[in-house]
Amino acid sequence: METTNINKIEKNVSRIGLGTWSIGGWMWGGTDEKRSIETIHKALDNGISLIDTAPVYGFGTSEKIVGKALKSYGRRDDITLVTKVGLDWQDEQPFRNSSRERLQKELDDSLRRLQTDYIDVYMIHWPDHNTPFEETARQMAEFQKAGKIKSIAVSNYNPQEMDAFRAHAELDLLEPPYNMFERGIEKDILPYCKENDIKTLVYGSICRGLLSGKMSKDREFQGDDLRKTDPKFQAERFDMYLKAVDKLDKFAQENFHKRVIHLAVRWVLDHGADIALWGPRKPSQLDVIGDMTGWQLKEDALKEIDRIIDETITDPVGPEFMAPPEKTEV
Numbered sequence: 361m362e363t364t365n366i367n368k369i370e371k372n373v374s375r376i377g378l379g380t381w382s383i384g385g386w387m388w389g390g391t392d393e394k395r396s397i398e399t400i401h402k403a404l405d406n407g408i409s410l411i412d413t414a415p416v417y418g419f420g421t422s423e424k425i426v427g428k429a430l431k432s433y434g435r436r437d438d439i440t441l442v443t444k445v446g447l448d449w450q451d452e453q454p455f456r457n458s459s460r461e462r463l464q465k466e467l468d469d470s471l472r473r474l475q476t477d478y479i480d481v482y483m484i485h486w487p488d489h490n491t492p493f494e495e496t497a498r499q500m501a502e503f504q505k506a507g508k509i510k511s512i513a514v515s516n517y518n519p520q521e522m523d524a525f526r527a528h529a530e531l532d533l534l535e536p537p538y539n540m541f542e543r544g545i546e547k548d549i550l551p552y553c554k555e556n557d558i559k560t561l562v563y564g565s566i567c568r569g570l571l572s573g574k575m576s577k578d579r580e581f582q583g584d585d586l587r588k589t590d591p592k593f594q595a596e597r598f599d600m601y602l603k604a605v606d607k608l609d610k611f612a613q614e615n616f617h618k619r620v621i622h623l624a625v626r627w628v629l630d631h632g633a634d635i636a637l638w639g640p641r642k643p644s645q646l647d648v649i650g651d652m653t654g655w656q657l658k659e660d661a662l663k664e665i666d667r668i669i670d671e672t673i674t675d676p677v678g679p680e681f682m683a684p685p686e687k688t689e690v
């Protein structure tokens with residue numbers, strides 16, 4: 361497993377991280393605790409040492425499952441645990457709230473659910489434009505000073521928002537969306553992070569399963585699965601994206617003897633991101649991990665991938681549908 365470092369974390373961190381939103385069930389058609397714990401253990405056995413969770417993932421469910429899995433696995437100090445803060449909810453409707461009071465309550469709740477006494481990387485989930493960034497950043501710095509958290513991170517922030525935050529606390533990491541089909545961060549966010557020594561932990565590497573190679577037009581999504589309304593999974597757009605996935609799979613097989621899921625994660629790692637989050641929800645989905653490392657995409661291959669995407673995706677759409685509302689909009 362390739363590794364990297366995050367400022368203030370005194371251990372190596374795997375460049376592939378386990379995302380546990382779907383393990384929380386909410387917006388993914390439910391969950392199974394035993395299967396989820398087996399998945400987390402298998403990920404750790406296979407060299408993944410970073411786990412990403414959040415209070416809002418199943419309104420505590422994902423964090424509780426991660427906590428149980430870590431407790432039974434042991435070796436807490438070898439694992440980089442990432443959780444988030446700054447979303448509140450009412451009747452399962454999340455909204456942004458990064459006020460001092462909310463942050464204080466959420467940290468205590470997360471530590472309890474995760475059965476730990478510190479968080480390695482603590483992250484503001486979405487920018488809250490109704491709370492001064494100074495208030496949020498200063499509270500994070502206080503948590504850090506008290507030893508409750510090690511590194512400070514934000515997610516879904518743009519450079520102006522990061523500037524405002526960094527005036528009051530040291531920022532070590534950003535978590536933005538990034539995959540072959542969702543490249544909005546390339547213009548100014550990725551360069552800003554490189555310039556300012558902020559690591560990138562990117563989410564959606566396989567684009568909510570679209571780039572797994574297992575997705576088909578006949579797939580029926582269960583319960584509250586977000587892909588029922590995700591614009592990439594609708595009608596003609598879905599056909600267009602699936603066509604691109606087929607071409608990319610062919611390209612991966614012919615040139616590297618790999619499949620599209622390996623190519624998708626490799627692309628993120630070889631295209632400027634420090635760490636790629638990927639969200640397997642059952643142990644068998646981790647079987648592909650061996651072929652995600654130990655090889656690289658060079659200039660020519662990256663250009664050919666761009667060509668395939670440009671010629672096939674004529675009506676692209678981004679991940680913006682996932683953004684939760686501001687407090688004032690609820």
Ligand SMILES: NC(=O)c1ccc[n+]([C@@H]2O[C@H](COP(=O)([O-])OP(=O)(O)OC[C@H]3O[C@@H](n4cnc5c(N)ncnc54)[C@H](OP(=O)(O)O)[C@@H]3O)[C@@H](O)[C@H]2O)c1
Nearest residue numbers: 379380381382515563564566567568569572638639640645
């Ligand atoms: N900071 C943020 O705002 C934010 C936002 C989104 C995500 N995230 C984080 O990033 C993580 C990853 O992003 P994502 O949830 O969008 O996940 P993703 O990795 O792009 O997609 C996850 C889905 O892909 C499918 N999948 C995974 N491995 C597979 C395999 N080997 N074969 C076939 N299908 C496979 C599974 O769905 P099925 O089996 O149901 O098809 C799984 O639920 C999240 O879990 C979360 O930790 C953060």
